[in-house]
Amino acid sequence: MDTQAQHSERDRSSEPDAGSGERSRFSRVRDRVVTVLSWRRVLTGVVLAAVLLLLFSSYVVQPFLIPSRSMEPTLKVGDRVLVNKLAYRFGAEPERGDVVVFDGTGSFVRENLDANPLTGLARGAASSLGLAEPADTDFVKRVVGVGGDRVVCCDARGRLAVNDVTVDEPYLYPGDTASRVPFDIVVPAGTLWMMGDHRSRSSDSRDHLGSPGGGMVPVERVTGRVDWLGWPPARTGSPAGTGAFDGVRAPGAAHG
Numbered sequence: 001m002d003t004q005a006q007h008s009e010r011d012r013s014s015e016p017d018a019g020s021g022e023r024s025r026f027s028r029v030r031d032r033v034v035t036v037l038s039w040r041r042v043l044t045g046v047v048l049a050a051v052l053l054l055l056f057s058s059y060v061v062q063p064f065l066i067p068s069r070s071m072e073p074t075l076k077v078g079d080r081v082l083v084n085k086l087a088y089r090f091g092a093e094p095e096r097g098d099v100v101v102f103d104g105t106g107s108f109v110r111e112n113l114d115a116n117p118l119t120g121l122a123r124g125a126a127s128s129l130g131l132a133e134p135a136d137t138d139f140v141k142r143v144v145g146v147g148g149d150r151v152v153c154c155d156a157r158g159r160l161a162v163n164d165v166t167v168d169e170p171y172l173y174p175g176d177t178a179s180r181v182p183f184d185i186v187v188p189a190g191t192l193w194m195m196g197d198h199r200s201r202s203s204d205s206r207d208h209l210g211s212p213g214g215g216m217v218p219v220e221r222v223t224g225r226v227d228w229l230g231w232p233p234a235r236t237g238s239p240a241g242t243g244a245f246d247g248v249r250a251p252g253a254a255h256g
Helices: 003-014 018-057 115-130
Strands: 061-065 080-084 099-103 138-145 150-153 161-163 165-167 183-186 191-194 222-231
Touching: 061 222, 099 191, 138 150, 138 161
Parallel strands: none
Antiparallel strands: 061 080, 080 222, 099 138, 099 222, 138 191, 150 161, 150 183, 161 165
């Protein structure tokens, strides 16, 4: 028996396999590459989801955070509503009683030519996702008068009239009258007269009677209609509708 040969075989079998070391290094490199690719796929997915959400928010439904008490009790501070941006997209126009979000630039606020566009873009994106308060130019109010309407306030019981028809407004904040400030206006064609439901706490068309445009909001400035309340969970659903303006006649029909 060749003991020398046996020792040689045992010695060779106990030596580390150079190939196995190469395979181990290859496995580690492969694992790192797979991890990097996995993270890239995750980040790509997140970016894609954010882009799709922004597009959806820009053209279909936009979340909107309620920042003030001006629409109580219908909407409260901190409520997150979903604005239907298709409501007036195909020929339909805002109607009396609709709760809408609109851009008040040029009617409720002056245009800020010195605003930083990048800051505005970032804030607009966060607002579109419902993660931040809306821009200072965005408002949520109720449509009280449409083009051609004559809106007058107030009668002895503190109610307003539209086209000579007295309107009872059940959505008003308890204890509020239609307005503490009397007014008698005719809404120009293509514009809207806007008021908050909490009249004593709302800065609306009444506060801009002496401004250029007289407090009227152009229809094209309307972002969409508030159709859903998404937060808090106890109040989710569609905001209560109103029949307050059902008896109001069309503009021009008030005097026969």
